[in-house]
Amino acid sequence: MRAVIVTEEGDPEHMTIGEAPTPSPGANEVQVQVHATALNRADTFQRRGHYPPPEGASNILGLEMAGIIEEVGEGVIDWHEGDRVFALLAGGGYAEYTVVHKDLLMAVPPSLSLEEAAAIPEVFLTAYQSLHWLGGVQGGHEVLIHAGASGVGTAAIQLTNDAGAHPYVTASAPKHDVCRALGAEATIDYESEDFADRINALTDGDGVDLLIDFIGAPYFHQNVASLAKDGRIIQLATLGGSTVERMDLRDLMAKRAQLLASTLRDRSLAYKVQLTQDFAANVLPGFVDGQFQPVIDSTYDWNRVADAHRRMENNENAGKIVLKVVS
Structure with a gap:
């Protein structure tokens, strides 16, 4: 698959679209074709070598994503190929595919685009x-x-x-x-x-x-x-x-x-599952009726990931910067 590769720790220009192994879903996991991800400060710190991913997490940047389920692993019965989903990640969002534990997934409300949904989780x-x-x-x-x-x-x-x-x-x-x-x-x-x-x-x-x-x-x-x-x-x-x-x-x-x-990225799976399910029950319905909204500053094609990172590091954004992976 294609993914954003950090060729050298440091400035944004050291990121490029390259090749990485395509992850396969294990038991209780799904593989998602990523349509959009979004920037977080943690991405800029990791790019500079100051914020390594937790043990076992993908070393590809990206702490959230929205996309379409491509494949489900053993034990997954509530999610199906073709479902629109979004989720918090410990890493791996800046890529064409990622794998996510089934209990971290949330269904994208019908009223939201995948780009809008990608701006929500983290x-x-x-x-x-x-x-x-x-x-x-x-x-x-x-x-x-x-x-x-x-x-x-x-x-x-x-x-x-x-x-x-x-x-x-x-x-x-x-x-x-x-x-x-x-x-x-x-x-x-x-x-x-x-x-x-x-x-x-x-x-x-x-x-x-x-x-x-x-x-x-x-x-x-x-x-x-x-x-x-x-x-x-x-x-x-x-x-x-x-x-x-x-x-x-x-x-x-x-x-x-x-x-x-507090931090969130290195929390246990059980903690993240409980937080996600609590949020899905109490807040997610508000995105359906318009009570809540993702605030998007700008959307970049992921080929312009360096420009997106510069915008964040220059403190120019108000709201989320989204990367569109699938054109």
Whole structure:
């Protein structure tokens, strides 16, 4: 099969369409012809040699896909050749074919294209895990979402609204309209505003109940200052750095704060299956009636994968960047 091959760790131009072994489905697996995949920050880190795949996972880039089932393995009775499906992957999305455990598959809603479906799994499952499984979001909660125009950010805004909570976001000013259109109640320009001061004003000094962060060390002290009593920080990445200077644990204790760090890619199969099935039962129907929507910034033919990666690394996108594999 054809797949995106990283010929040398480093810049985007070191990716090319090449040949790779076609994976065959084992017991309880299906082989899917990939029609579309989508970019995630993890792809850019793996390309540079900083984020290797978990043991046993494909070393081909790509953490999500949508496509058509080509073949089912032994023990698969609920899925059939020709079904339109999408799923979270530990790797292997940037390819013509991938294999997926049957319990990680979700049926693509009839109203969505395969390109739209490919923009859902990684970001919506991450946002759902962060808000509900880790954050315990409830109606009336006030929630600060950093990188509000990112894929996870745009998903988190929608899920926060659905929970009856109040989403506030940080984003660069040109991306504020996207966030407000999705339901963000306040947008904060991280380049020109102190978000802790804005949160203090927005909440009458009470702070937010839940905070989702991807930046890490540079935001840590402001994050703690933005929290309400018994608030929770969900740490999903450290894009800005991982070492916090002069941290005083008493700042956390004064807020009775909880700091929860999480990844999704290296979770167990059982965990991912449970998360997928919980999401499919509680959120997926909302894509059928239009309550939720994948937010797509741009779509590239996969022959232009280097251009797509440059767009992400230049922080030009608002929402997901999709790669179309099947023309």
